[in-house]
Each structure stands twice: as structure tokens, then as C-alpha cells.
Amino acid sequence: MISPVKIWRRQKDIRKILGKKGKIFLWTKIFTPGTSFKKYAPYPVVLVELENNEKVYGQLVDQEQKDLKIGTKVISVLRKVRTASVDGVIAYGIKFKPLK
Amino acid sequence: MNYITGYYTTKFGELWDKSLFDLVEEAIIGVLKSTNLERKKIDAVFFGNMLAGVLGNNLHTTSKLSEILDVNIPVFRTEAACASGGTAFNLAKTYLDANSNKNVLVIGAEKMTDYSPEEVITALSAAASGEEQEAGLTFSGLYAMMANFYLEKYHYTEKNLAYVSVKNHYHGTLNDKAHFRRKISIDDVLESAYVSYPLKVLDSSPISDGASAIIMSNNLNFIKKQDYSVSVLASEIATDTISLKSRKNIDEILATKIASDKAFKMARIKRSDINVAELHDCFSIAEILAMEDLGFWKKGEGGQKIKEESTKYGNGGNLIVNTSGGLKASGHPVGATGIKQIGEIFLQLTGQANNRQVKNAKYGLAHNVGGSGGTAVVTILSS
Numbered sequence: 001m002i003s004p005v006k007i008w009r010r011q012k013d014i015r016k017i018l019g020k021k022g023k024i025f026l027w028t029k030i031f032t033p034g035t036s037f038k039k040y041a042p043y044p045v046v047l048v049e050l051e052n053n054e055k056v057y058g059q060l061v062d063q064e065q066k067d068l069k070i071g072t073k074v075i076s077v078l079r080k081v082r083t084a085s086v087d088g089v090i091a092y093g094i095k096f097k098p099l100k
Numbered sequence: 101m102n103y104i105t106g107y108y109t110t111k112f113g114e115l116w117d118k119s120l121f122d123l124v125e126e127a128i129i130g131v132l133k134s135t136n137l138e139r140k141k142i143d144a145v146f147f148g149n150m151l152a153g154v155l156g157n158n159l160h161t162t163s164k165l166s167e168i169l170d171v172n173i174p175v176f177r178t179e180a181a182c183a184s185g186g187t188a189f190n191l192a193k194t195y196l197d198a199n200s201n202k203n204v205l206v207i208g209a210e211k212m213t214d215y216s217p218e219e220v221i222t223a224l225s226a227a228a229s230g231e232e233q234e235a236g237l238t239f240s241g242l243y244a245m246m247a248n249f250y251l252e253k254y255h256y257t258e259k260n261l262a263y264v265s266v267k268n269h270y271h272g273t274l275n276d277k278a279h280f281r282r283k284i285s286i287d288d289v290l291e292s293a294y295v296s297y298p299l300k301v302l303d304s305s306p307i308s309d310g311a312s313a314i315i316m317s318n319n320l321n322f323i324k325k326q327d328y329s330v331s332v333l334a335s336e337i338a339t340d341t342i343s344l345k346s347r348k349n350i351d352e353i354l355a356t357k358i359a360s361d362k363a364f365k366m367a368r369i370k371r372s373d374i375n376v377a378e379l380h381d382c383f384s385i386a387e388i389l390a391m392e393d394l395g396f397w398k399k400g401e402g403g404q405k406i407k408e409e410s411t412k413y414g415n416g417g418n419l420i421v422n423t424s425g426g427l428k429a430s431g432h433p434v435g436a437t438g439i440k441q442i443g444e445i446f447l448q449l450t451g452q453a454n455n456r457q458v459k460n461a462k463y464g465l466a467h468n469v470g471g472s473g474g475t476a477v478v479t480i481l482s483s
Contacts (some may be wrong), residue, residue, distance in 0.1 A: 010234075026350065029297040030236060037236040042294075045235050047245065047345050051160035055345040057235035068102035070252060081234060093234055 002036075002082075004066055004089040007086055017076055021099065022050035024072045027060070036082040048096055062097040073099040102196045102318050104481065105326040106135035107443035112310035112431030113279040120125055120152055120211035123311035125168050127207055131313040135326060141203055144195055145175040148188035148208035149435035154223040157213055165207075173342030181227035182382060184208065185312070185438025186337070186477030192316055193335045201319045208440070208464035209311035210433035220307050224434070227471045229343035240304055240383060242344050242472040244296035247385040249350045251298065258298050262289035263406040264384035265302050265429075268422050271413055272429025274456035278310045279431025289384075301385040308431030312439040314446070328450040333367035333463075335479040336360075342474045351400075353386075353469060355476035356393040362469075363478040364395070367463075371395045374480075375461040376448045378441035380469040381426040390467055391421070394478070412458055423448060423456045438468035442479055449483040 026047040033041045044060040060067065061079060074096040081093035108130030110123050118126075124147075124201035132139060146167055152158040162175035178187040185208030192206045212220050225233050228242065251257065266286055272278040284302060292302040316332065323329055341347055347354065364371065371394070379394070381387035388402035396419060397405050410417035424430040424444040427437060445454040445464035466479045 006233060010253070025246040026249055026344070028237075028239065028241045028248060030238060030241050031294045032217065032221065033236055033238060034225050034233075035216075035218040036222070038218055040236070043236060045237050045241055045245075057231050057237065057345065059236055068247070082236070091234075 002085045002091065004087050007024050007089055007091045017056055019079055020050045020076045021072060022048040024070055024074060025049040025055060027068055027070065029068065039083060044068055046074065047097055056094060058096045059069055060095045060097070061095045067098040102193055102316055102332040103314050103323050103329040104314055104332060104442070104446050105323060105329045106131050106315040107446045108115035108134055109443055110310050111276050111277045112308045112433055114213045115309040118199035120156060120158065120209060121164060121168065123211065123309060124165065124207060124209045127209065127313040128168065128205065128310035131205070131315055137315055139169050139171055142169070142171065142173060142205050143202040143377055145169070145205045145207065146188040146192040146370055147175060147177045148178055148185035148438055149177060150184045151210060151212065151223050151434065152183055154226055155219065156211060160346050176346065180475040181470035182380070182434045183438060183468045183470030183475040183477050184435040186466070186479065187438070187475065189314070189438060189479060190335045190337045190477050193332055196316060196318045198448065203315060203317040203319055203322060205313060206316060206439060207313040208436040208438055209312065210435040211309050212307045213309050217307065227303060232343060238296065239472065240299055241382040242294040243385055244299045245344065246350055247298055248425060250385060253351055254400045254403055258290060259286060260403040260407060261303055261384040261388070262286045263409065264381055264387045265289050267409065268381060268426035268428040269433050271423050271456060272425030274413065274431060275425050278425040278429050279306055279430045280425070299383050299385070305382045305427035305432035308433045310431060310436045312436045312443050314439055314443055328452070330446050330449045330481045330483055331358060333369070333480045333482050334363040335429045335477065336362040336366065337475065337477045339475050340473055342471060344472050351389070352391055353393050353471055353473035353476060355392060356467065356469065356478070359476045359478040361396045363480050367480040369463055369480070372418070373463045374465050375463055376423060376445060376458050377419060377421050377465040377467065378424060378444050379421055379426065379467045381422060382432060382469070386469065387421070387426065388405045394467060413458070420458045423453060423458065438477060439468040441468055445481050449481055476477070
């Protein structure tokens, strides 16, 4: 279950990985998601290796089909990550967009 | 030495007229009947189940099993995602190793089709890391990432993966307890809709209901009176990081390699001695990785080897894989799967596998995986 407190706790870590550059290490495109992500499907999800070698998951936004491959350069951005909870709290988190 | 003396499984599928505990009861009655074991002679019960708490708001299932059996013995429930059944078996064996002259009931069960696919996918995702869940990843998504990596690294295509599903669906036609009992073609697989690219519906195991049960014993007086028994040479369990991103190699399941190496060492047999195996093909890529990680094929060869169809029943191969239909065609009620796999090997080694009986099967292996590879259980049995 998603509680507002969980979202708040997670935000402390999110700000540390905003605006970071890296390369796609793994990728897929989800066509059959869970309940909180149903309205966004299909959506691509990537595992990015940042320049400091840290690996971070996120959805890939503002992308074209050609961007979905291992090695594409991306940057982390702040985005709404799932449908708002019953408490109405909107969860923001990390997504990535291709570096043009 | 511990022996399996009986096995029963319900049919797997969309069993809308049966609850989780209806299925559990059917499996218990079935396995006790097959072994002529009175329920009062069971010393302990091990129950593999993943989702009753998350989906059905049913916890303390151990007490419910006590009620069904009308006994007051120790009952333990294990949860390790899709390896919940294998883990229950492993724990039961450990219990027998520590206690002489005991009979144990090992049962795995899951009720999944009461809920929408989205609800089930969300519940299954509870077995992924928080970060993976937050990114909208599902289990098909995690295996799809592994598949993309594998196909690119070893220069294979989606067609190589499709051979796994075609084989296992053929085996499913031979198993009257299987969820799906129809043959499919390579084109059927390739034309099915994507679940998570590059994995499609026909690369994926279904959402199923079912329960499977085994009697295991080290009570020699009881074993002597049994019509059938197979010896448990080894059951080994290994774990790894819950998150795929923390793994060193993406084209292998390390927990499988570790559990397998330990199991073969304990069993004192070679890979080539195994005649039948039930492998954890939750997605087509998973069976290929398993064949490599268990040491049957070399790393990277699996995509080519699967096309040769040597592991398909009737082709005269030395090792036949997933005669039950695997998770793909037999169905995947997650808590039951690990027990059904061991049960299928029991049937094969005791000559009870009917129209899918592998001739002269002496050694068999069952391989059960939890999550994206965070838990693996490898069990080796001998006739």
C-alpha cells in the first residue's frame, strides 16, 4: 500500500539523483502493468547506469522507438510516477529522457 | 534418507467454483488416499503459498490447515514468491533430517483467478524491490529485460525463445491436470500480443489456481508398505539480491547456479545422469537460462540448443524437460508450482506418468525460482 509518509520518505533520495546523466543498461516496454500504472501503458522502463556507475530504474519519457536500446544516453528528470493514491497525494519520482 | 511416497495435484486452471482451501482440502485428501496414510500419522505440515495474505486477506493459514486436517501438529507456511513451494519442500526435508521416523505433508496452493489481471500483477510485484515496483516494472518486465540482454549479447531473436513454449504446450497436451492442453506453433507465439517486450503472451506462464501435495517420510516401517517411493538425494536452496540491478551478470540466475552445484555435489551424480527435469519456465527466457545455469548447456548456447528440440518428449533425447507442460502450459499457481514440479518427477521415476512417461527414467531434477532469481531451489530425486 502507498502511504503519503512513504512518498515523503522516498523524496529525500530522489533529489540526489535528479539531473544525472547515464546510459541505458537494460530496457523493456511494459504492455500489461499493475493497477497503479494501467493508464500509462504501454510504457518503456529502463535501468540506467549513471556516470558514477550507480544503477537507477525509471520509465523513459519523451522517447522514440530508436532510443530503446542498450547504450542510449539519457538524463534523469522529475515526473509524476503513478496514479494518485486515495489520499490524493501525487507521487513524484525519477524518470529518464534521451539526451539529444 | 528421505523418501517421497505419494503425490496428488488438483487440476490447474481457472477453477472458479473452488476456493483456496477447497483446493488445499482436495490435495490433502488425494495424497493421503494415495499413500493410505491416516491424517493422525502426519507429524508436521509444510505449506507453500505466496498470495493468500496479499490478495485474499488470508493469513495464519497454518491454523486453517490444522482445522482442515483436524490435527494439532506443527504447521509451517513458507513464502519465497514463486519458489514458495520449493522452499516448503526444502524446509520439510530439513525437518526430516533433524527428526527420525517422521511423516510430513508438503503442500503448495494458490488462488489467483478471483482477481483482475492488474490486481494479480500488482500482488506478484510485491516480490520485486521497491524501486522496481516504483518504476512500474512487473515480473514479465524484469524477465523481459533479461531476455533483451540475452538476445542482444548472443545474437538470437524472439523466435529462439518461442521453441520453449511450443515444446511445453505439446507436453501440456499429454497432462490431464494441465491448465492448457492445446498445441501451439512458432508462429502462434510470434504473433501473440506483447506482455513486456520482447516477451509475449505465449512466452508467459498463465495466472492459475491449483494445489499440489506430497508425502515425504523417513519412517522405514511406513515406507516399506508403500507401492511407490523415490529417494530424495538432495534439495538445496540459494538466494541472491532481490533487485536485478544489483546482480553482476544479467544473463544468468546466480542462485540457480549455486543451488545446482550444491545439489549435484550432495547427490553425487553427474549432470548427464539426469533423465527428466522440471524447470522454472515462468517465461520462455527463464527455461533457457535455467538449462545453462544448471549446467546442462553452456552459457550462451541455449538459444541455439532449444531449436534442436532434444528436450522434447518423443524425440529420443537423454534429458526431457518439463513433461508436465512446465509453468507455461501446466499453469502457474505460484505456491503449488514447486510441489507440482517435484510431484511430476515422482510420477516419472515411479512409472506413473502415463502417456508422457520417459522410459527408464532413473534420476530427475526439479528447479523452482522465486522472483527474478532472488531464490532458487534445486531438488534431485532417484528411483
